[in-house]
Amino acid sequence: MPSLPSPGKIHHLELENFKSYKGSQYIGPFYDFTAVIGPNGAGKSNLMDAISFVLGVRTGQLRGAQLRDLIYAYDDKEKEQSGRRAFVRLVYQMDTGAELRFTRTITGSGGSEYRLDNSVVTWDEYNAKLKSLGILVKARNFLVFQGDVESIASKNPKELTVLLEQISGSEELKSDYETLEQQKATAEENSALVYQRKRTITLERKQKKEQKLEAERHLKLQEDLKSLKRDYCLWQLLNIEKDISKISEELEAEKSVIEDIKEQKKSYENEANKKNKEQHGYLKEIARLEYEQKRDIASQITKLEASLKALENQLKEIKDKEDNAKKAMEETIGEINAWKEKVQQLKSEVEESEKVIQEWEKQISSAVSSINKLTRQMALKEAQIEQLISQKQGILEKCELEQITLPTVTDPMDIDSSTPGPVFDFDQLKLPSDMKRLGRAEIEAKFKQKIDNLTSDIERTAAWCLETAAIPP
Numbered sequence: 410m411p412s413l414p415s416p417g418k419i420h421h422l423e424l425e426n427f428k429s430y431k432g433s434q435y436i437g438p439f440y441d442f443t444a445v446i447g448p449n450g451a452g453k454s455n456l457m458d459a460i461s462f463v464l465g466v467r468t469g470q471l472r473g474a475q476l477r478d479l480i481y482a483y484d485d486k487e488k489e490q491s492g493r494r495a496f497v498r499l500v501y502q503m504d505t506g507a508e509l510r511f512t513r514t515i516t517g518s519g520g521s522e523y524r525l526d527n528s529v530v531t532w533d534e535y536n537a538k539l540k541s542l543g544i545l546v547k548a549r550n551f552l553v554f555q556g557d558v559e560s561i562a563s564k565n566p567k568e569l570t571v572l573l574e575q576i577s578g579s580e581e582l583k584s585d586y587e588t589l590e591q592q593k594a595t596a597e598e599n600s601a602l603v604y605q606r607k608r609t610i611t612l613e614r615k616q617k618k619e620q621k622l623e624a625e626r627h628l629k630l631q632e633d634l635k636s637l638k639r640d641y642c643l644w645q646l647l648n649i650e651k652d653i654s655k656i657s658e659e660l661e662a663e664k665s666v667i668e669d670i671k672e673q674k675k676s677y678e679n680e681a682n683k684k685n686k687e688q689h690g691y692l693k694e695i696a697r698l699e700y701e702q703k704r705d706i707a708s709q710i711t712k713l714e715a716s717l718k719a720l721e722n723q724l725k726e727i728k729d730k731e732d733n734a735k736k737a738m739e740e741t742i743g744e745i746n747a748w749k750e751k752v753q754q755l756k757s758e759v760e761e762s763e764k765v766i767q768e769w770e771k772q773i774s775s776a777v778s779s780i781n782k783l784t785r786q787m788a789l790k791e792a793q794i795e796q797l798i799s800q801k802q803g804i805l806e807k808c809e810l811e812q813i814t815l816p817t818v819t820d821p822m823d824i825d826s827s828t829p830g831p832v833f834d835f836d837q838l839k840l841p842s843d844m845k846r847l848g849r850a851e852i853e854a855k856f857k858q859k860i861d862n863l864t865s866d867i868e869r870t871a872a873w874c875l876e877t878a879a880i881p882p
Contacts, residue, residue, distance in 0.1 A: 417542065419460070420508065423498040426481040427462070428455040437500075457552065463497040463513045465536060465546040467594060475601045476515045492517040501542065509542075511535070519602045532591070695755055696790050702748050703797045706860065709741050710804050745860075752866060798864065 421437020424430045429452050436456065445453050458471045462479065473479050480495040482488035496514035503509070512524035523535040530538075536546060564572065716733065 417501055417503045420500045420502040422459060424459055426495040427459055427497050428479055431481050459497045463499040463511055464544060477519050480515055519598060699794060706801060712737060
């Protein structure tokens with residue numbers, strides 16, 4: 410039997426992350442009689458577990474499967490974290506006032522560490538110190554838990570004997586058993602640690618395997634993508650080659666068509682040049698006829714002036730002069746009619762040329778410059794025609810002016826003249842029946858009207874030629 414220990418008591422407890430106590434906690438001081446009260450879940454049972462834990466009670470008797478279950482954890486995620494630690498420190502006060510510090514720590518690896526007054530010791534040294542104070546861990550003679558009294562009362566003699574042996578310390582004879590039991594507990598703790606590591610490795614292996622499969626699938630998709638891109642590029646190259654061949658054939662066909670068009674263009678240009686030459690000849694002929702017509706008109710006007718002067722100077726020979734004037738006028742009218750026929754013939758020829766030109770005008774775009782040059786020449790000829798017409802008008806005005814400035818000479822045909830003079834018998838003149846009934850002014854007006862009509866026809870013919878030449882291709 411061990412010697413009776415010196416009397417003493419628990420002074421206070423220091424806890425850190427033990428079960429429901431988060432962080433560092435100080436509980437105490439305890440007196441000779443201390444009651445711990447509080448509602449359910451306040452931590453009363455965990456306080457008893459803390460005292461049992463620091464005095465060496467096994468984990469299975471503290472409502473935990475392993476030491477890690479005794480460390481404070483807010484949730485399962487925090488519970489799975491590695492490196493977590495917890496400890497319980499019990500300060501035992503001797504009757505002399507001296508203090509002993511018993512500390513049990515749960516390490517990050519899930520094992521237990523024992524300290525006496527901050528010095529690391531083995532479990533045997535730790536347990537021996539407790540025994541020296543009369544604290545038997547296996548007999549749990551230091552705490553009476555809820556239901557222990559009832560449990561002892563209900564034990565049979567054999568169970569009571571075992572209990573008494575524990576209390577008396579006779580279980581030390583079972584040191585070998587206890588050693589093996591301790592080894593078993595250590596092995597279980599190591600097994601739990603190994604299991605935890607195995608579980609972690611298994612999860613990592615599964616994750617790495619999934620990553621490997623994902624990487625292989627990604628590589629396969631990349632290879633498929635490269636293959637598809639290669640096939641697509643080859644397909645594009647094939648289509649490009651086909652398009653090149655097709656375009657080359659179309660280009661050759663277009664070149665052939667262009668050559669044919671060039672040949673047609675040359676033929677059209679030659680034909681247009683021929684037509685332009687013909688048109689130029691027609692225009693020259695028209696200009697020549699107009700010039701001859703104007704020249705003849707000027708000559709006739711001169712003759713008329715000479716006749717008028719002869720009438721003024723030789724009043725006695727008026728009958729003969731009138732006959733000559735009549736003959737000259739008839740000849741002039743005949744010549745004018747002949748000119749009209751010639752002009753009409755030239756008009757018909759020009760109309761035929763216009764039809765031919767209209768048939769070819771869409772194909773002779775390259776001959777626009779030549780036609781423009783011809784247009785300018787026509788404009789010059791038109792100006793010349795206008796100048797001749799102006800000269801003609803001047804001659805006519807001069808004739809009229811001369812008639813007005815000779816008041817002493819009375820025209821026998823001027824029956825309305827108020828100027829006195831000899832009177833002639835106009836019935837003796839061999840004039841047409843219709844002209845006999847007309848006065849001099851009316852005859853002269855009719856003669857001028859015929860000349861103006863002829864001039865107007867010539868001008869319209871020239872204007873038509875100009876318009877024909879100015880038609881855009």
